[in-house]
Amino acid sequence: MHIVILHNRDHDLLEDDPGREAREDVMRVASALSEALSRGDTHAEPLAVEGDRLDFVDTLRRMQPDLVINLCESVAADSRGEMVIPCLLDMMGLPYTGSSALSLGLALHKPKAKELLRGRGVSTPPFAVVERLEDVMSVDLAFPLIVKPAREDASVGVDFDSVVEDRAGLARAAEAVLSTFHQPALVEQFIRGREIYVPLLGNAPRRALPLTEIRFGAAFENRPNIVSYKAKWEEDSPECQDSPSVPCRLEDTALEARLVRTAMDAFTALDCVDYGRVDLRVTPEGVPYVIDINPNCDLHPGAGFAKAAAAAGMDYPALAARLVEIALERAHGNPSHRKKGPGAARSAHPQNRNVLAGRGGVRRRAGGSRAHAE
Structure with a gap:
């Protein structure tokens, strides 16, 4: 079995990156998984997504691995790029580990995730979103509160000053998020416990x-x-x-x-x-x-x-x-208790799964041309 371990390599892209350590850690994970999986007739090799380049798409198309382990948590040091990777893998018809672009996008967009949780009756702290500093005055939540970037993960942007006891502290914490991350601040009721x-x-x-x-x-x-x-x-x-x-x-x-x-x-x-x-x-x-x-x-x-x-x-x-077995079971439609070994049948791929099949790559927009992606 040929497995590609796809990961971002963008920790040194920005001179001042508040999430540098988290972005760098993913390369160590890729190395550890490669070592753990490369045994017997299984070959697992890391493949980096470099900055904002999409060269890996052509590389994957040539390799046609049996499975992609998706470790990408950002593209070009932007966490919002995380959801791009599953979209491209779906378009290439390659099975991969982990959640879809929709799920990753929802999890990263914390206010939307919380709205969905509340709609499904799942307990989550009351919250508000501060898009401009003036919005602080309209936050109607009981203190203490915790303030964090609305679209980051891995505790990026969270420190002791993120927990505030009054409106002046709320304004300081919200301003820090707005100015550092250039995105809204999520304000939640802080749950002691x-x-x-x-x-x-x-x-x-x-x-x-x-x-x-x-x-x-x-x-x-x-x-x-x-x-x-x-x-x-x-x-x-x-x-x-x-x-x-x-x-x-x-x-x-x-x-x-x-x-x-x-x-x-x-x-x-x-x-x-x-x-x-x-x-x-x-x-x-x-x-x-x-x-x-x-x-x-x-x-x-x-x-x-x-x-x-x-x-x-x-x-x-x-x-x-x-993790490999679970992803392949889901991708090929077989339950975990399926018969294993030579000759064991797999269910057919869903119809139209590979929207690029026979098209020679991603379709260009009408009226436009692009020699390559930088």
């Missing part, structure tokens, strides 16, 4: 891996218990060292079932598939609130998802192999 993650794996059936929790240590005394960008990516920072991800110990089985059900409902609401993680804040009274949905979560062997899989008895090579 535990931060618990629910890793999800599979489609039919979908299962929850063992839950994990952030243990906030000394660096968070008298400060907001939040996973800031430093806590997530700057390994030498006190915030990172004092906020490890640990197994979640819940003696209340009913509460655990409620957390898993909430995460499952959130994942379904955004039509996510294959794997991902739902982040929850849980009040002392046991009320869960969805604060983020990560359909393209970190698959590094040292990250929380792989640790949760290990707690379920699945080492990293086994997890990598299972």
Whole structure:
């Protein structure tokens, strides 16, 4: 089997990139998956999406891999480009791991995701959107609040100052988002309590891996218990060292079932598939609130998802192999209990899946021409 591990390589594209560490990490994930999967008759090789170039499209068309593992979280250092990749893979008719462009786009557009969650009856903190600094005066939410970029992930733009106790602090935090990220600020009611993650794996059936929790240590005394960008990516920072991800110990089985059900409902609401993680804040009274949905979560062997899989008895090579199997099952329409081995039949591809078949590439717009994409 030939597998291509597609990942962004754009961490050094911008001189001042507030998400540089997160963008750089994906290359280490690609390397780890390549090593884990390349055994026997399986060859897995990384392929980078360089800046805003689309050369990888022609490369993939020549290679025609059996599967693409999609690790791309941005294009040209812009997180909004994440949804471009599944669109192109769909147009080429190549099966890939993870969620569709629609799901990735919804998860990244946090206000739209929250509107959808509320419409489906999934608990999420009350929120408002600040598009201009003047909008701060019309925010009608109970303090404390947390302010973050509306269209970023990986805790980009989140620090201790993101949690505010009054309108003056709200104005400062919103102005920082507007001026740094040039996008709206999402303002949410800050939920005091535990931060618990629910890793999800599979489609039919979908299962929850063992839950994990952030243990906030000394660096968070008298400060907001939040996973800031430093806590997530700057390994030498006190915030990172004092906020490890640990197994979640819940003696209340009913509460655990409620957390898993909430995460499952959130994942379904955004039509996510294959794997991902739902982040929850849980009040002392046991009320869960969805604060983020990560359909393209970190698959590094040292990250929380792989640790949760290990707690379920699945080492990293086994997890990598299972991700491949799940994606192929979904792409080819076979259930996980299908007959395996030589001669095992697969269902036919859906009609019109490959809209580029026989067309010699992406169609040009009428009246326009372009020799190549830069």
